[in-house]
Amino acid sequence: xxxxxxxxxxxxxxxxxxxxxxxxxxxxxxxxxxxxxxxxxxxxxxxxxxxxxxxxxxxxxxxxxxxxxxxxxxxxxxxxxxxxxxxxxxxxxxxxxxxxxxxxxxxxxxxxxxxxxxxxxxxxxxxxxxxxxxxxxxxxxxxxxxxxxxxxxxxxxxxxxxxxxxxxxxxxxxxxxxxxxxxxxxxxxxxxxxxxxxxxxxxxxxxxxxxxxxxxxxxxxxx
Amino acid sequence: xxxxxxxxxxxxxxxxxxxxxxxxxxxxxxxxxxxxxxxxxxxxxxxxxxxxxxxxxxxxxxxxxxxxxxxxxxxxxxxxxxxxxxxxxxxxxxxxxxxxxxxxx
Numbered sequence: 372x373x374x375x376x377x378x379x380x381x382x383x384x385x386x387x388x389x390x391x392x393x394x395x396x397x398x399x400x401x402x403x404x405x406x407x408x409x410x411x412x413x414x415x416x417x418x419x420x421x422x423x424x425x426x427x428x429x430x431x432x433x434x435x436x437x438x439x440x441x442x443x444x445x446x447x448x449x450x451x452x453x454x455x456x457x458x459x460x461x462x463x464x465x466x467x468x469x470x471x472x473x474x475x476x477x478x479x480x481x482x483x484x485x486x487x488x489x490x491x492x493x494x495x496x497x498x499x500x501x502x503x504x505x506x507x508x509x510x511x512x513x514x515x516x517x518x519x520x521x522x523x524x525x526x527x528x529x530x531x532x533x534x535x536x537x538x539x540x541x542x543x544x545x546x547x548x549x550x551x552x553x554x555x556x557x558x559x560x561x562x563x564x565x566x567x568x569x570x571x572x573x574x575x576x577x578x579x580x581x582x583x584x585x586x587x588x589x590x591x592x593x594x
Numbered sequence: 595x596x597x598x599x600x601x602x603x604x605x606x607x608x609x610x611x612x613x614x615x616x617x618x619x620x621x622x623x624x625x626x627x628x629x630x631x632x633x634x635x636x637x638x639x640x641x642x643x644x645x646x647x648x649x650x651x652x653x654x655x656x657x658x659x660x661x662x663x664x665x666x667x668x669x670x671x672x673x674x675x676x677x678x679x680x681x682x683x684x685x686x687x688x689x690x691x692x693x694x695x696x697x698x699x
Contacts, residue, residue: 429637
C-alpha cells in the first residue's frame with residue numbers, strides 16, 4: 372500500500388470538521404513521508420520504503436478509531452463553547468430587547484396563570500444551568516485528557532454535550548410552548564423580541580445538529 | 595521488556611522526550627525508539643492523536659513550522675507539562691525504589 376492510498380482510506384473512514392481533518396491528515400502525511408525517507412536513506416526502494424512506513428504506522432481501522440475520537444473531541448469542544456456563550460447571550464439579549472421595546476411585564480393585557488409563573492421560573496433557571504453544564508463539560512474534557520485515552524474521553528464528552536443540548540431544547544420548547552398556550556401575542560412583544568426568538572430557536576437547532584454530528588463521529592469509532 | 599508495560603507510560607514518555615526541546619511528530623517517534631532501544635513497538639500512527647490529546651490537556655503546545663525545508667507540526671512542553679513530567683518522574687522514582695526494595699537489585 373502506498374502512502375497516498377493509505378491516507379485516502381483513512382480519510383474515507385473519518386467524519387468531522389473538514390479543516391481539522393485536513394490538519395490531522397497533513398501531519399500523518401508528514402510523518403509517513405519522514406519514515407519513508409529514512410528507509411530510502413537506508414537503501415530501500417521507493418515502493419518498499421513506503422510500504423514499510425505504512426505498515427509501521429498501523430492498521431487503518433485502529434488508527435481511524437483514534438483519529439475519529441480526536442475529530443469528535445474537536446467538534447465537541449466547539450459545540451460546548453457555542454452553548455456556553457450563545458445560550459445566556461440569547462436569553463440576556465431577549466430580556467434587554469423586551470425592556471427597551473416593550474417595557475415591564477405588568478403592561479401585559481392578559482392575566483398570567485400561576486402554573487405559567489412556576490414554569491417560567493424553572494425554564495429561566497434552566498437557561499443558566501445549561502451553560503454551567505457546558506462549562507463543566509469543557510473542564511472535564513481538559514481534566515480527562517490527562518487521565519483517559521481519546522476514545523473514552525470522546526464518549527464521555529458526547530454524553531455531556533447531549534445532556535446540555537437536550538436541556539436547552541427542552542427549555543426553549545417549554546418557554547415557547549407554554550407562552551403560546553397562555554397568550555400567543557406574548558411571543559411577538561416587539562419586532563426585535565420576535566427576531567431574537569427566531570435566532571434563539573435557530574441556535575438551538577444548530578446546537579442539536581452539531582451535537583448529533585459529534586455523536587455520529589463517536590458512533591463511528593470502531594472498537 | 596514487554597511493550598505493553600511501556601505503552602501504559604506513553605504519556606510520560608512523550609513528555610520526557612520533549613523535555614527542553616521542540617520536536618515534530620516523526621522526530622518524537624525516533625527519539626522514543628532510540629531511548630527505549632526499539633522496545634516500544636507500537637503503531638507509530640497512534641503517537642499523533644496522543645500528542646493532540648496531551649495538547650488539549652494543556653501539557654503541550656504546538657505550531658506549524660518549517661523544519662528541514664518541510665512544513666511540520668512541532669510540539670513543546672508547557673508549564674503544566676513540565677510540572678506533570680516532574681510529578682511523573684518523582685512517582686516513578688518512588689515506585690522503582692519500593693518495588694526494587696522487595697524484588698532486589
